[in-house]
């Protein structure tokens with residue numbers, strides 16, 4: 128008997144050992160549509176008991192058909208998952224926008240197609256990989272083989288739910304592991320459907336599991352503490368990463384972290400201002416600014432500062448804030464009440480810190496319900512203002528002028544984050560020089576969020592541990608074993 132309710136047709140229940148199920152204690156929590164504050168349904172709330180069941184199923188599945196399956200067959204299953212995601216694109220995009228408040232054009236053109244591509248990419252990549260071998264004179268031959276890490280816990284954030292969950296699950300499965308996924312509590316629906324898609328594509332029971340719930344004292348914490356979980360891949364806030372590292376320490380789990388950022392967007396006066404503006408509108412406000420890679424710290428060379436600010440403010444005022452299902456909408460709703468109030472708090476702080484709100488600055492008029500915030504540009508803040516240093520994770524950017532290259536590099540690097548950066552200049556030597564000096568794992572020159580999935584993706588400092596993408600994903604999701612044969 129199902130204890131969950133739904134207004135969307137999706138029963139957000141756990142998926143354990145190939146079957147949907149409720150929590151043993153029948154506990155559920157409410158899922159709300161942030162665009163209108165209406166209830167989307169209730170979600171099974173998992174805890175230690177459900178995590179124990181899921182980890183047990185995943186551990187058993189490691190030694191079943193999944194282990195003996197030829198690589199090419201596993202690759203075909205991954206490709207089928209990607210195909211099925213595309214077949215259900217419109218349904219999945221609708222669910223994603225209902226859960227997150229993001230505009231439907233974004234779910235339909237970025238989130239869901241990229242989720243499918245994540246599987247298609249690794250379905251190909253896994254069949255091309257080699258390892259290494261060394262001839263030790265006529266004494267011995269050494270060769271390395273890749274083995275699965277084992278049972279992997281995947282803990283997911285709420286901003287790009289299906290894009291990020293599949294970015295982890297695809298290489299996890301490609302490397303022969305089994306998975307227990309803990310979706311973010313705010314965005315349960317596409318993860319629930321993903322489990323069904325995996326089963327339909329031929330993934331054996333127990334290989335993919337989903338347990339819904341919260342972080343502390345709930346499914347998330349139970350997953351990080353479970354002794355039979357061999358690795359945890361986490362994407363989320365830096366502070367949460369610290370908590371997970373402590374929980375995983377006793378069993379020395381392998382960890383992969385994609386964490387927070389406060390990413391600089393450095394604009395030199397010789398850049399093409401129209402090109403800069405077109406991309407900077409996206410890098411500032413796409414997904415309501417709820418993207419870890421958003422360029423929320425904008426630095427403009429003084430000679431271009433006034434013109435940039437004037438044109439940037441004008442273009443920002445054109446952005447339509449509203450119903451995620453209206454094709455004209457560019458800025459949807461924030462993920463929920465708590466985050467909405469947190470971002471509004473930063474707008475109050477910006478005023479207290481002496482900032483000038485050039486556009487935006489609060490809730491747009493005319494909205495009775497929903498967690499909407501205007502795209503906001505703040506100038507005249509000191510480099511050490513909290514709004515310049517802290518991740519706000521909303522449609523809020525600061526703009527600061529600079530005079531010298533060394534000065535802006537020093538400001539940019541004066542941060543405990545080091546995730547990404549954009550650099551705008553037509554001076555080739557300066558582009559290489561500044562990119563080399565900026566402390567970030569991902570640097571874009573004259574572009575933003577242009578992705579090649581073979582590249583190392585991740586942050587340095589407190590923005591992450593490890594890298595995802597291509598071989599880097601396999602470095603995490605497999606164990607290299609060296610075998611030495613005496614001749």
Ligand SMILES: NC(=O)c1ccc[n+]([C@@H]2O[C@H](COP(=O)([O-])OP(=O)(O)OC[C@H]3O[C@@H](n4cnc5c(N)ncnc54)[C@H](O)[C@@H]3O)[C@@H](O)[C@H]2O)c1
Nearest residue numbers: 283284285310311341342347348363364367385386387419
């Ligand atoms: N670097 C990246 O690639 C990347 C991508 C997306 C989001 N992020 C970051 O994620 C943050 C926003 O996402 P969020 O609010 O969902 O992050 P969050 O840290 O609040 O939660 C992320 C996930 O961790 C779980 N969780 C929370 N506390 C936990 C605990 N103690 N033990 C186990 N699990 C726990 C949550 O339930 C959720 O599923 C931002 O800081 C953003 O920069 C980073």
Ligand SMILES: O=C/C=C/C=C(\O)C(=O)O
Nearest residue numbers: 286294418419420578584
């Ligand atoms: O909000 C963070 C976005 C992360 C994006 C990726 O992990 C990616 O494009 O692979």
